[in-house]
Amino acid sequence: MSNTLTPTSRRWWSYGHVWMVIAGPLVVVVASFVTFYLAAHGQDPVMSTQEQISDAKGAGNALAPAIQARNHAATGELPPAKTANKP
Template sequence: MTTSYTTPSGKDTMPWWKYKMVWLVIGGPLVVVVASFVTLGLAIRYPDPVLESVVVATPDAAHQPAMQARNHAATGGVK
């Protein structure tokens, strides 16, 4: 016994890969996955250099406005 599957309108359906909407749905996440592997490869191949930290023991004149604003924000304006 042979069974034939047709749509209610009587037309044969296309395979899933022939619908453009399927490739739109699959293509978006696929592009993101490929881009993440490219980013990982770049991060492994060209790592960021380690920067030496600079510790300022005494605040000089260049840092005074920042220190004053920080203290003002921390105390709520009390001098």
């Protein structure tokens, strides 16, 4: 009589490292759906440009164009203020 051991094969889902390998991509897929949901349902409202123009008229140099503001930061000189023609 010979003593031979027969290997018992287990199913693939009974190994713990298989679930660790599957869990990584699964978490990424779930996170992408959550990100899509937040992007689709959390949109910022579209603002009217008319409100921005009326707000910018009283701001003076605070809302200077980007190039003028950049030049001011580099040189220290203020951009020339636009004077409104008053009747």
